[in-house]
Amino acid sequence: xxxxxVCAVIAIALLVPVxxxxxxxxxxPGQLLQGGQISISHGKFQPYIGLDIMGASGKVRLExxxxxxxxxxxxxxxxxxxxxxxxxxxGSSEVKPYVYAGFLKSIATVSAKxxxxxxxxxxxxxxxxxxxxxxxxxxxxAGFGAEYPFSEHFSVGSEYGFRYLRTHAKxxxxxxxxxxxxxxxxxxxxxxxxxRVILNYKF
Numbered sequence: 001x002x003x004x005x006v007c008a009v010i011a012i013a014l015l016v017p018v019x020x021x022x023x024x025x026x027x028x029p030g031q032l033l034q035g036g037q038i039s040i041s042h043g044k045f046q047p048y049i050g051l052d053i054m055g056a057s058g059k060v061r062l063e064x065x066x067x068x069x070x071x072x073x074x075x076x077x078x079x080x081x082x083x084x085x086x087x088x089x090x091g092s093s094e095v096k097p098y099v100y101a102g103f104l105k106s107i108a109t110v111s112a113k114x115x116x117x118x119x120x121x122x123x124x125x126x127x128x129x130x131x132x133x134x135x136x137x138x139x140x141x142a143g144f145g146a147e148y149p150f151s152e153h154f155s156v157g158s159e160y161g162f163r164y165l166r167t168h169a170k171x172x173x174x175x176x177x178x179x180x181x182x183x184x185x186x187x188x189x190x191x192x193x194x195x196r197v198i199l200n201y202k203f
Contacts, residue, residue: 008010013086018114020174022037022040022203023040023041023202024040024201024203025045026038026048027198028197028198028199029197029199031054033186037049037083039087040051041202044088045086045087046086046087046088046089046098047084047085047086048102049082049083049084049117050082050083050085051081052079052083053078053080053081054078054081056193057076057125058076059072059074060072067104068117069116070116070117071111072115074112074115075112075113076110076112077108078108078109080106080107080108081104081105081107082107083103083105084104085101085103085141087101092126095146095147095148096146096148096149097128097144097146098145099142099144100141100143100145101141102141102142103139104138104139104145105136105138105139105161106136106137106138108136109132110128110131110132110135122157124178127176130170130186131169132167132170134167134169134186134188135167137165138166139165140163141162141194142161143160143194144159144161145157145158146158147198147200150201152200153201153202154163154200154201154202155170155200155202156197157197157198158195158197158198159195159196160193161193161196164190164192165189165190165191165192165193165198166187166188167187168185168186168188169186170183170184170185
């Protein structure tokens with residue numbers, strides 16, 4: 001809840017309308033993150049806010065050929081990834097170079113179900129909470145790019161940058177062999193370079 005509140009406050013602060021500003025809608029086809037953004041163009045400074053949605057689902061079915069016994073596992077996950085940041089443009093040439101920096105936070109929902117010929121159970125409890133927490137990563141990114149306006153309302157650009165993602169999850173379990181309660185903690189990070197092409201429409 002704290003992360004959502006921080007994101008909302010920063011987004012509102014960045015996107016307060018100013019005099020002589022113009023709204024810009026940007027898309028990056030084929031990108032894993034930051035696929036769509038809305039920004040306010042005002043001089044050399046352009047704050048933006050975006051939202052990317054990712055989903056995945058799958059099913060595994062195991063059958064006993066000698067009987068009617070089977071086990072079927074279905075699972076799905078949705079990631080809602082809001083991101084905020086800003087670009088700063090240099091110079092006044094037709095091709096506009098800029099630098100950018102941003103922040104993103106994933107909000108995850110997870111569901112899974114196991115079904116057999118005699119029973120059905122839902123994936124819930126501490127294990128589900130830990131997986132949801134693990135998918136709730138946060139990240140920062142920064143880089144540089146250039147934009148070329150080819151009409152009054154449309155422009156195309158490209159960016160090169162670096163992204164850092166990090167996630168952390170903590171859960172409780174029970175080890176039957178040892179006969180004791182356990183706490184497991186997972187921390188993971190990902191560092192990568194990014195290249196993307198952007199199509200912009202200015203209102």
